[in-house]
Structure formats: structure tokens, C-alpha cells
Amino acid sequence: MAHNTKASHTVTLTDNSNGKTIELPVLQGSIGPSVIDIRKLYADTGYFTYDPGFTSTGSCESTLTYIDGDVGILRHRGYAIDELAENADFLEVCHLLLYGELPNATDKKQFENDITMHTMVHEQMRNFYNGFRRDAHPMAILCGVVGAMSAFYHDSTDINDPNQRLISAYRLIAKMPTIAAMAYKYSIGQPFQYPQNDLPYAANFLSMMFAVPCQKYEVNPILAKAMDRILILHADHEQNASTSTVRLAGSSGANPFACIAAGIASLWGPAHGGANEAVLKMLNEIGDVKNIPAFVAKAKDKDDPFRLMGFGHRVYKNYDPRAKVMQETCHEVLKELNVQDPLLDVAQELERIAREDEYFIEKKLYPNVDFYSGIIFKAMGIPESMFTVLFAVARTVGWIAQWKEMIEDPSQKIGRPRQLFTGIIERPFVPVDKR
Numbered sequence: 046m047a048h049n050t051k052a053s054h055t056v057t058l059t060d061n062s063n064g065k066t067i068e069l070p071v072l073q074g075s076i077g078p079s080v081i082d083i084r085k086l087y088a089d090t091g092y093f094t095y096d097p098g099f100t101s102t103g104s105c106e107s108t109l110t111y112i113d114g115d116v117g118i119l120r121h122r123g124y125a126i127d128e129l130a131e132n133a134d135f136l137e138v139c140h141l142l143l144y145g146e147l148p149n150a151t152d153k154k155q156f157e158n159d160i161t162m163h164t165m166v167h168e169q170m171r172n173f174y175n176g177f178r179r180d181a182h183p184m185a186i187l188c189g190v191v192g193a194m195s196a197f198y199h200d201s202t203d204i205n206d207p208n209q210r211l212i213s214a215y216r217l218i219a220k221m222p223t224i225a226a227m228a229y230k231y232s233i234g235q236p237f238q239y240p241q242n243d244l245p246y247a248a249n250f251l252s253m254m255f256a257v258p259c260q261k262y263e264v265n266p267i268l269a270k271a272m273d274r275i276l277i278l279h280a281d282h283e284q285n286a287s288t289s290t291v292r293l294a295g296s297s298g299a300n301p302f303a304c305i306a307a308g309i310a311s312l313w314g315p316a317h318g319g320a321n322e323a324v325l326k327m328l329n330e331i332g333d334v335k336n337i338p339a340f341v342a343k344a345k346d347k348d349d350p351f352r353l354m355g356f357g358h359r360v361y362k363n364y365d366p367r368a369k370v371m372q373e374t375c376h377e378v379l380k381e382l383n384v385q386d387p388l389l390d391v392a393q394e395l396e397r398i399a400r401e402d403e404y405f406i407e408k409k410l411y412p413n414v415d416f417y418s419g420i421i422f423k424a425m426g427i428p429e430s431m432f433t434v435l436f437a438v439a440r441t442v443g444w445i446a447q448w449k450e451m452i453e454d455p456s457q458k459i460g461r462p463r464q465l466f467t468g469i470i471e472r473p474f475v476p477v478d479k480r
């Protein structure tokens with residue numbers, strides 16, 4: 046539960062047009078930048094603030110995830126991401142995000158069992174897939190099927206009932222891998238694979254993705270561990286675009302399934318979660334290390350919209366701590382699969398060149414979480430069109446934990462930003478024969 050903090054001091058705003066001053070309280074969190082509480086600004090001064098892209102705006106209080114972009118720190122409920130990636134499994138991180146604590150042995154077993162018991166989807170949901178073309182982008186399928194979950198699980202859409210909030214969270218965490226794997230199977234014309242209750246979360250996902258009815262499927266434990274770690278790295282990330290979308294959708298009282306579908310839609314963009322798919326497209330387009338300088342030059346050219354995908358971040362002005370773990374995982378997976386992917390050489394040389402280039406140094410552009418993930422997924426046999434789907438599977442726990450925190454925050458109200466209007470002020474209607 047987000048706790049309301051008290052003012053540590055005030056700042057004074059002076060309106061130089063009339064000499065009026067206003068005192069604004071400054072709220073101090075447990076760590077990170079303090080915030081100027083401007084909730085009374087419009088009532089007291091008639092001014093709105095203006096911050097398109099929210100570069101300097103805090104939208105909420107939260108206790109889930111802390112990022113220090115200057116140093117490259119990411120912590121979930123106080124635990125560093127690299128320690129969680131090294132020592133925890135994804136469901137432990139889900140428990141941590143939902144309940145605020147890593148589970149003890151008893152709670153861990155109970156949570157794993159509860160999630161397992163929700164991994165199947167309503168049998169009629171299978172019919173949705175037949176309505177899509179086989180070449181439909183799996184993110185389009187995910188948006189549709191997840192949004193439709195509220196038609197099947199209406200018994201967990203009362204957002205004011207804490208039990209129903211929790212059941213919908215469990216259903217979403219548990220069913221996303223199933224829905225995602227079904228989208229992949231549908232695209233390749235293979236039969237859907239049911240979840241296996243004796244498999245842990247990540248292994249179950251790989252089984253639903255790659256098992257076929259004709260033979261027994263053995264999950265590679267190295268790949269299952271790598272997938273589990275990748276899910277941890279993508280689980281939550283403060284108030285990013287898709288999480289803010291989920292919070293804004295939820296602030297109107299929309300049901301959690303609809304809110305998560307909105308988050309999926311926002312994540313799809315290439316500037317956000319869609320970047321992992323865009324990185325692989327870019328690496329394929331570069332093709333060979335000898336072409337890197339030309340692409341780096343394009344990325345630096347103000348008149349060229351091209352950007353190095355997988356580079357840069359609104360918050361991280363240092364190395365994304367997740368990218369470091371991703372790069373290690375990349376080497377681990379390619380070694381396990383004995384894959385020599387020339388794109389990894391291109392990616393590493395691209396990172397080396399970019400990080401020595403004045404433009405990237407001055408703008409503090411580093412590889413982000415999306416830079417290496419595509420090479421890993423490709424080595425695992427996952428098609429590019431599924432990369433952002435995997436991001437969505439992992440991020441579902443972050444979205445739903447942030448949604449739950451918002452709903453349970455007593456100060457929560459509907460999100461309704463204002464604007465700076467620069468359009469035509471007023472004019473009389475003109476009949477069509479006079480236009």
C-alpha cells in the first residue's frame with residue numbers, strides 16, 4: 046500500500062506578472078528525488094503545469110520499484126535486480142511485487158500451486174484464435190484475447206473486492222504464458238499445448254511453445270533458467286509508458302483485464318517494448334560489422350529519424366543494469382545451444398563503437414534491456430514477432446501489481462490531465478454553401 050508522505054519543507058513560487066507568491070509543499074520519499082506537490086496550484090494560481098512526456102513529473106506514490114538512472118540502480122521492494130536475477134525465481138519476484146515480501150518456503154509452495162491452478166484458459170477462448178489470420182502479429186492477438194478475458198472471468202472484475210483483485214492478478218500472471226504460447230502455435234499451424242502442472246513457470250512456457258503431441262518434450266534446464274531470469278529482468282520498471290497506461294485506464298474503474306490489454310497495446314510501440322523486435326531487425330539490416338559506422342552516423346544525424354534501437358532510455362543515463370545480465374545470459378544461451386550468431390558480434394561491436402562515440406557519451410546513451418534480448422530469443426527458436434509478447438508476459442506482474450497498488454491507495458482518483466490550448470479561440474458556424 047502506498048503511504049502518504051508529509052512535507053519536508055516548502056518552495057516559494059513568485060508570479061513576476063503580479064508579484065503574488067505561493068508556498069508549495071515538498072514531499073520527501075524514502076529515497077530518490079523529492080517532489081513539489083502542485084495539487085493546489087491551479088486552484089491557487091489559475092496556472093497548469095506543462096510537461097509533455099512527463100520528463101519532470103511524478104504521477105503517483107509507489108513502494109514497488111526504485112530506479113536511479115544516473116547510477117544504474119533498479120530495485121524491487123528494496124532488492125537489487127542483479128541479486129534477484131541471480132538468486133530468485135520469477136514467481137518469487139511475482140510474490141515480492143504483489144505482497145511486498147519474498148515468500149518463505151511454505152508461502153512459495155502455496156503461491157506456485159495457486160498460480161499453476163490458474164494456467165489453463167477457458168476452453169472457448171481457443172475459438173478467438175481461429176478468427177485471426179495465421180500471419181496476424183501475435184501482439185495483436187494478445188491485445189484481443191487479454192481484453193476478452195473480462196468476458197470469461199467476470200467473477201473477478203469487481204475492483205472493490207480485495208479477493209477479486211487478487212484472483213484477477215493470479216489469473217493474469219498464470220494465463221499470459223498460455224495465451225502467448227497459443228498465439229505462437231496458431232501462427233505456425235501446430236496444435237495448442239496445454240500447461241503441464243508438474244512444470245515450473247518458465248519451463249511450462251517453453252513446453253507450451255515447443256512441445257508437440259507426437260513426442261515427449263524435455264525442457265532444457267539451462268534454457269528454462271535463462272527464460273526465468275529474463276522474465277525477472279522484465280517484471281516491473283516504475284512508471285514507464287505501459288505501466289502509466291495501465292494506471293490511467295484503471296483510474297476510471299475499468300476492470301483489470303481491460304487495463305492490462307491497454308498496457309499491452311502501449312508496450313507494443315518500438316520506442317518501448319517493441320524495441321526488442323526492432324533491435325533484431327536493425328542488426329539484420331546492419332548485417333556486418335563493416336556497416337556499423339554508417340548506421341551510427343545515421344543515428345547521429347538530426348535529419349535522419351533512424352535511432353539505434355536498444356539504445357538510450359528516459360531514466361537510465363548509465364548502463365541499464367538489466368542489459369548487463371541480459372548480455373551474460375546471451376553468452377550462456379548461445380554456448381548451451383552451440384550457436385554462433387554473427388548478429389551477436391555485430392551487437393557487441395555496435396555497443397563498443399557507440400560507447401566510444403562522443404555523441405552517445407554526451408547524450409548518455411547506453412544499451413537498454415532490449416538490446417540483447419532478441420539475440421537470446423532468436424537462439425531459442427522464438428520468432429521476432431513474439432519478442433514483445435515475451436516482454437508482455439513478464440511485465441504483466443508489474444502492471445497488475447502497480448494497478449493493485451493504485452486501486453488500494455486511498456488518495457487515488459481518476460487521472461485527467463489538462464492542456465495548453467493553442468487552437469482557434471472562437472468563430473461562428475458557416476453553412477456549407479458559404480465555405
Ligand code: SDX
Nearest residue numbers: 282285316317318320344352353354355356357358359408
Ligand atoms: C523500454 O521507461 C521505461 O522504463 C521503459 C523500459 C521498461 O522496462 O519499461 O525500460 C523498456 O522501453 C526500453 C527502451 C526501448 N526503446 C528503444 O531502445 C528505442 C530507441 N531508444 C530511443 O527511442 C529513446 O532512447 C527512448 C525512447 C528510449 C528514450 O527517449 P527520451 O527519453 O524521450 O529521450 P530523447 O528522445 O529526448 O533523446 C535524448 C537525445 C535526443 O537527441 P537531442 O534531440 O537531445 O539532440 O538522445 C537522442 C535523441 O535524438 N537519442 C538517440 C537515441 N535515443 C535517444 N539517438 C540515437 N539513437 C537512440 N537510440
